[in-house]
Amino acid sequence: TKRYSITLLPGDGIGPEVISVAKNVLKLAGSLEGIEFSFQEMPMGGAALDLTGVPLPEETLSTAQRADAVLLGAIGGYKWDKNEKHLKPETGLLQLREGLKVFANLRPATVLPQLVDSSTLKKDVAEGVDLMVVRELTGGIYFGKPRGFGTNEKGEDIGFNTEVYSTHEIDRIARVAFEIARKRRGQLCSVDKANVLEASMLWRKRVTAIASEYPDVELSHMYVDNAAMQLVRYPKQFDTIVTNNIFGDILSDEASMITGSIGMLPSASLGESGPGLFEPIHGSAPDIAGQDKANPLATILSAAMLLKYGLGEANAANRIENAVLDTLNRGFRTGDIYSTGNKLVGCKEMGEEVLKSV
Amino acid sequence: TKRYSITLLPGDGIGPEVISVAKNVLKLAGSLEGIEFSFQEMPMGGAALDLTGVPLPEETLSTAQRADAVLLGAIGGYKWDKNEKHLKPETGLLQLREGLKVFANLRPATVLPQLVDSSTLKKDVAEGVDLMVVRELTGGIYFGKPRGFGTNEKGEDIGFNTEVYSTHEIDRIARVAFEIARKRRGQLCSVDKANVLEASMLWRKRVTAIASEYPDVELSHMYVDNAAMQLVRYPKQFDTIVTNNIFGDILSDEASMITGSIGMLPSASLGESGPGLFEPIHGSAPDIAGQDKANPLATILSAAMLLKYGLGEANAANRIENAVLDTLNRGFRTGDIYSTGNKLVGCKEMGEEVLKSV
Ligand SMILES: CC(C)[C@H](C(=O)O)[C@@H](O)C(=O)O
Ligand SMILES: CC(C)[C@H](C(=O)O)[C@@H](O)C(=O)O
Numbered sequence: 001t002k003r004y005s006i007t008l009l010p011g012d013g014i015g016p017e018v019i020s021v022a023k024n025v026l027k028l029a030g031s032l033e034g035i036e037f038s039f040q041e042m043p044m045g046g047a048a049l050d051l052t053g054v055p056l057p058e059e060t061l062s063t064a065q066r067a068d069a070v071l072l073g074a075i076g077g078y079k080w081d082k083n084e085k086h087l088k089p090e091t092g093l094l095q096l097r098e099g100l101k102v103f104a105n106l107r108p109a110t111v112l113p114q115l116v117d118s119s120t121l122k123k124d125v126a127e128g129v130d131l132m133v134v135r136e137l138t139g140g141i142y143f144g145k146p147r148g149f150g151t152n153e154k155g156e157d158i159g160f161n162t163e164v165y166s167t168h169e170i171d172r173i174a175r176v177a178f179e180i181a182r183k184r185r186g187q188l189c190s191v192d193k194a195n196v197l198e199a200s201m202l203w204r205k206r207v208t209a210i211a212s213e214y215p216d217v218e219l220s221h222m223y224v225d226n227a228a229m230q231l232v233r234y235p236k237q238f239d240t241i242v243t244n245n246i247f248g249d250i251l252s253d254e255a256s257m258i259t260g261s262i263g264m265l266p267s268a269s270l271g272e273s274g275p276g277l278f279e280p281i282h283g284s285a286p287d288i289a290g291q292d293k294a295n296p297l298a299t300i301l302s303a304a305m306l307l308k309y310g311l312g313e314a315n316a317a318n319r320i321e322n323a324v325l326d327t328l329n330r331g332f333r334t335g336d337i338y339s340t341g342n343k344l345v346g347c348k349e350m351g352e353e354v355l356k357s358v
Numbered sequence: 359t360k361r362y363s364i365t366l367l368p369g370d371g372i373g374p375e376v377i378s379v380a381k382n383v384l385k386l387a388g389s390l391e392g393i394e395f396s397f398q399e400m401p402m403g404g405a406a407l408d409l410t411g412v413p414l415p416e417e418t419l420s421t422a423q424r425a426d427a428v429l430l431g432a433i434g435g436y437k438w439d440k441n442e443k444h445l446k447p448e449t450g451l452l453q454l455r456e457g458l459k460v461f462a463n464l465r466p467a468t469v470l471p472q473l474v475d476s477s478t479l480k481k482d483v484a485e486g487v488d489l490m491v492v493r494e495l496t497g498g499i500y501f502g503k504p505r506g507f508g509t510n511e512k513g514e515d516i517g518f519n520t521e522v523y524s525t526h527e528i529d530r531i532a533r534v535a536f537e538i539a540r541k542r543r544g545q546l547c548s549v550d551k552a553n554v555l556e557a558s559m560l561w562r563k564r565v566t567a568i569a570s571e572y573p574d575v576e577l578s579h580m581y582v583d584n585a586a587m588q589l590v591r592y593p594k595q596f597d598t599i600v601t602n603n604i605f606g607d608i609l610s611d612e613a614s615m616i617t618g619s620i621g622m623l624p625s626a627s628l629g630e631s632g633p634g635l636f637e638p639i640h641g642s643a644p645d646i647a648g649q650d651k652a653n654p655l656a657t658i659l660s661a662a663m664l665l666k667y668g669l670g671e672a673n674a675a676n677r678i679e680n681a682v683l684d685t686l687n688r689g690f691r692t693g694d695i696y697s698t699g700n701k702l703v704g705c706k707e708m709g710e711e712v713l714k715s716v
Contacts (some may be wrong), residue, residue, distance in 0.1 A: 015639070044436045086495060090553045098588060119364075120479050120480055120590055120592075121480070121590075122480055141521060141555065147555075149556055157525045158523065159523055159558070160557055163518060164518040165517055166510050166512070167515045168514045195448045196448065198506050198507055198518060199515075199519050202517030203517070211716075224607070225608050229620075232614050232616055233478055247608075252583075252588045253583040253584065254586040254612065257586075257588075258590055262587075344374055
């Protein structure tokens with residue numbers, strides 16, 4: 001038996017519910033492939049703030065750093081919304097990404113045939129959408145310095161941030177994206193604002209340079225405003241998208257909504273080495289927390305990404321992915337993806353049905 | 359008779375075609391309301407580059423500055439795409455905005471009942487969408503300093519830009535947005551990334567402060583990633599959106615595509631005083647330039663915004679808006695908005711039909 005240690009970060013809102021379901025699925029899929037997991041559950045986000053006064057306790061980070069992979073539920077909630085910046089749940093998430101050095105954020109947006117009607121896009125536009133946003137996650141305006149508050153030459157208060165990318169940061173995220181595009185349909189679209197921003201000009205130059213290492217991948221470039229339009233107009237034109245931290249934040253959320261089922265979408269954040277961070281793209285949904293209404297499938301599919309990208313256990317990952325499809329085919333739906341004719345279930349029951357299919 | 363001087367900047371691609379049509383509509387609508395125009399046509403963008411070597415000749419800027427309003431067609435094209443930054447058509451546009459000090463960019467996105475089928479969104483999601491994006495246009499990361507290229511402490515090349523806003527810049531764009539929301543449905547949604555960026559924290563603080571001057575307007579705040587989702591999920595929730603330069607660039611384009619008819623959408627850019635800049639939001643469409651295929655309605659509606667917001671001539675503006683609706687009701691369509699059962703016309707003929715309805 002292979003053994004892996006997994007840090008679980010349930011977080012806030014619906015986080016604990018979906019993590020508890022995903023943990024069981026991970027266990028079963030692993031055991032059927034001769035894999036054994038040890039789990040360490042650690043506080044993070046608002047839960048950690050309440051418990052320890054900080055959104056990412058040192059012990060949580062160091063435990064995560066020593067793990068083979070990290071599975072996160074969701075963080076945040078009204079309760080901590082007015083906190084100062086260093087006491088926001090979100091700040092804990094940014095510290096976790098930085099602490100794990102996970103610079104490559106993979107966000108698939110796939111329209112499953114079973115759920116095509118959930119999209120607000122017309123059926124012929126939505127069906128068959130299968131794209132992957134590769135977002136740079138530890139650089140750019142999220143982390144750039146200088147940042148802060150001050151006064152300008154006119155004596156007015158200002159707030160400022162720095163968008164900055166180095167060749168090294170661009171090259172490594174570009175390579176991740178080219179590798180992924182190569183394993184998909186061989187098309188990579190790099191999104192920037194190179195007609196205005198110097199940081200984007202360097203981005204475009206380096207991505208173009210790295211392309212020579214991947215002659216089998218077709219590279220194109222698109223301005224971010226146009227990309228925001230094209231995702232609505234004709235999302236099927238995209239295979240793999242690579243972009244910076246802030247554009248990736250915006251475009252991956254837009255792409256996810258185009259699928260109409262963000263309760264279904266997982267994500268993976270990977271570094272050069274060390275544990276990856278895996279989490280559903282949805283938020284903590286405080287309004288339905290504790291009511292057994294959450295859709296656990298995004299977290300379950302995040303566990304599948306953990307197996308595939310984090311541990312290289314493709315067989316166990318496929319088991320989970322197939323189990324999710326099978327459960328959908330058997331008609332089980334949580335409220336967010338329910339349509340008449342299907343069977344409405346809660347978070348726990350959905351988890352049990354997936355277990356039956358693993 | 360009232361007299362106004364209008365600077366026309368036809369620009370590149372389909373720009374000259376749509377400007378020539380809009381000019382005639384402007385003339386007629388004006389004359390019916392006792393208004394006379396003098397027009398000065400000046401080179402700008404790629405056309406100016408070819409003629410004078412720079413994308414915004416001094417004479418073009420100074421003529422525009424002396425005018426009562428400026429109507430722009432479109433700029434850019436493949437020919438100049440590889441130019442260095444200071445020789446790009448886009449740079450001319452940024453210089454024009456800066457030179458005219460037009461800090462408030464108004465971008466309506468309206469789904470006309472006649473064109474609801476053009477949207478890629480389902481009919482019940484698209485119909486009735488009527489929102490206005492108020493984008494800050496002369497600040498933020500587009501103009502912030504320092505910017506450029508350099509090396510970091512590790513000796514790697516870097517490209518960098520500065521996102522910066524002052525209280526003064528935020529306050530004035532907020533007031534424009536509150537005024538507009540007040541004349542619309544009284545709802546203003548301010549979009550930022552205040553959970554991460556200091557520039558956004560100051561933005562949120564100041565917009566919240568200015569709200570006390572507008573007790574009749576309901577203010578809400580939304581993160582930019584969520585806004586990109588909500589525009590796809592349920593665009594009817596929005597009345598007026600106010601946001602910074604780069605988020606406004608992305609979200610206004612996304613919103614325009616949601617209407618499905620970007621060939622229909624005008625924009626206005628206004629300053630504290632001095633001439634406003636009015637332009638269709640579509641680009642120069644080099645692939646159909648010179649073929650009499652362009653949809654002139656966005657430019658015609660920009661001329662209506664020019665009358666309304668630039669000159670305070672609401673009657674003449676209404677004439678044009680009604681003429682456009684009437685022309686659509688009579689079934690005339692350019693290729694981009696054509697559907698069976700309607701009459702397909704070119705750019706010129708569309709212009710002539712609008713003239714009949716003015
Ligand atoms: C919570 C927030 C800091 C975060 C981000 O902006 O990266 C979130 O929106 C995401 O995309 O994971
Ligand atoms: C051409 C470009 C510089 C411009 C911008 O980004 O502002 C355009 O996209 C727009 O929105 O008017």
